[in-house]
Amino acid sequence: MKDRPRDSSAAAKPRTRASAATPKARRRAAALGPLSHYIGYSLRRAQLVVFDDFFHTFADLDLRPAQFGLLVVVSQNPGLKQADASAALGIQTPNFVALVDALERRGIVQRLPTQNDRRSHALHLTKAGEALLKRVLVRQAEHEERMTARIGKAGREQLLALLDKLAKVD
Amino acid sequence: MKDRPRDSSAAAKPRTRASAATPKARRRAAALGPLSHYIGYSLRRAQLVVFDDFFHTFADLDLRPAQFGLLVVVSQNPGLKQADASAALGIQTPNFVALVDALERRGIVQRLPTQNDRRSHALHLTKAGEALLKRVLVRQAEHEERMTARIGKAGREQLLALLDKLAKVD
Numbered sequence: 001m002k003d004r005p006r007d008s009s010a011a012a013k014p015r016t017r018a019s020a021a022t023p024k025a026r027r028r029a030a031a032l033g034p035l036s037h038y039i040g041y042s043l044r045r046a047q048l049v050v051f052d053d054f055f056h057t058f059a060d061l062d063l064r065p066a067q068f069g070l071l072v073v074v075s076q077n078p079g080l081k082q083a084d085a086s087a088a089l090g091i092q093t094p095n096f097v098a099l100v101d102a103l104e105r106r107g108i109v110q111r112l113p114t115q116n117d118r119r120s121h122a123l124h125l126t127k128a129g130e131a132l133l134k135r136v137l138v139r140q141a142e143h144e145e146r147m148t149a150r151i152g153k154a155g156r157e158q159l160l161a162l163l164d165k166l167a168k169v170d
Numbered sequence: 171m172k173d174r175p176r177d178s179s180a181a182a183k184p185r186t187r188a189s190a191a192t193p194k195a196r197r198r199a200a201a202l203g204p205l206s207h208y209i210g211y212s213l214r215r216a217q218l219v220v221f222d223d224f225f226h227t228f229a230d231l232d233l234r235p236a237q238f239g240l241l242v243v244v245s246q247n248p249g250l251k252q253a254d255a256s257a258a259l260g261i262q263t264p265n266f267v268a269l270v271d272a273l274e275r276r277g278i279v280q281r282l283p284t285q286n287d288r289r290s291h292a293l294h295l296t297k298a299g300e301a302l303l304k305r306v307l308v309r310q311a312e313h314e315e316r317m318t319a320r321i322g323k324a325g326r327e328q329l330l331a332l333l334d335k336l337a338k339v340d
Contacts, residue, residue, distance in 0.1 A: 039314060045260060073201075
C-alpha cells in the first residue's frame with residue numbers, strides 16, 4: 001500500500017493527463033506567473049504536498065496534523081493548560097476546543113482540573129494516548145525521512161533554519 | 171496604520187506576557203519538543219505567520235490569499251477553465267466554486283461560456299478586476315519585501331528552491 005501512487009494528491013497538482021478525446025483543448029496547465037515566486041504561495045503549496053503525505057502516513061490511525069501536534073505537545077508538557085497548548089500550536093480557541101473534544105472522546109487525551117485555577121483545565125495523555133504516541137512517532141520518522149529525501153539532509157537543515165527565521169517576528 | 175503593531179498576530183504565537191498577578195504560574199510557553207524540528211510543522215507555522223502579514227496587508231481590500239491567487243492566475247490565463255484554475259491553485263472544487271462566486275459577486279471576476287464546451291465556464295477579469303489587480307500587485311510587493319527582509323535575498327532564493335523541490339512529487 002505504502003509504495004503505491006497516491007491518487008488524492010492529484011487534486012493539489014495541475015493535471016497533466018486528460019481522459020478526453022482532445023486533451024489539449026480540454027486541459028491545460030495554467031501559467032502561475034509571478035505566483036510561484038511568492039514566498040506565501042510557495043509555502044502553502046509545499047505545505048499542502050507535505051501534509052498530503054502526512055495524511056496518507058496516518059490515515060489508518062485517523063490522525064490529522066493538528067491532532068498529531070496536540071499529542072506531541074501534551075506528551076512534552078503533561079498538565080499543560082488548554083490556553084497554553086492552543087497558543088503553542090497556533091490554533092484558535094474554538095477550533096482548539098473541538099480538537100481536544102475529539103481526542104478526549106477517543107480516550108487519547110484527558111482534561112483534569114488544574115491545582116491553582118479551577119476554571120481552567122490541564123491536559124494529559126491517557127495510557128492509550130501514550131501507547132498511540134509511540135506508534136505515531138515511528139510513522140512520523142518515516143514521513144520525515146521521505147520528505148528529507150526530496151531535499152537532502154543539508155537542504156532540510158537549511159529549510160528549517162529559514163522557516164524558523166520567517167516565523168520569528170519581533 | 172501600516173506601521174502599528176499587529177494585535178491579531180498574537181493569537182498565532184505563544185504569549186510571553188501575562189496580565190495576571192503570578193504570570194509564571196498562569197502562563198508558560200509550552201515546550202514543542204521534536205515538533206519544531208519537523209518539516210510539516212515548521213512549514214505550517216511559517217505559513218501562518220507569513221499569511222498573517224498577508225491578511226494585514228490586504229485587510230482594507232478584503233482579499234484573502236486564495237482570492238489573491240485566483241486573481242493572479244486568471245490575469246495570467248484569461249479564459250482559463252474553472253477546473254484548470256482550481257487544479258493550479260490546489261483548491262478543491264466546492265471551495266473553489268464558492269471562491270469564484272464571491273469574486274463574481276464583487277464584480278472582479280466573470281464566468282463566460284467556453285467556445286468548445288458549453289458545460290464549462292471560462293474565467294476572466296472584469297475591468298474592475300484588472301484595476302484591483304494593479305493595486306494588489308503593489309501591496310504584494312511590499313509584503314514580499316517584508317518577508318524577504320527576515321531571511322535576506324539569498325535566503326529567499328534558497329527557500330523558494332527548497333520549497334519547489336519539496337512540492338514536486340514524481
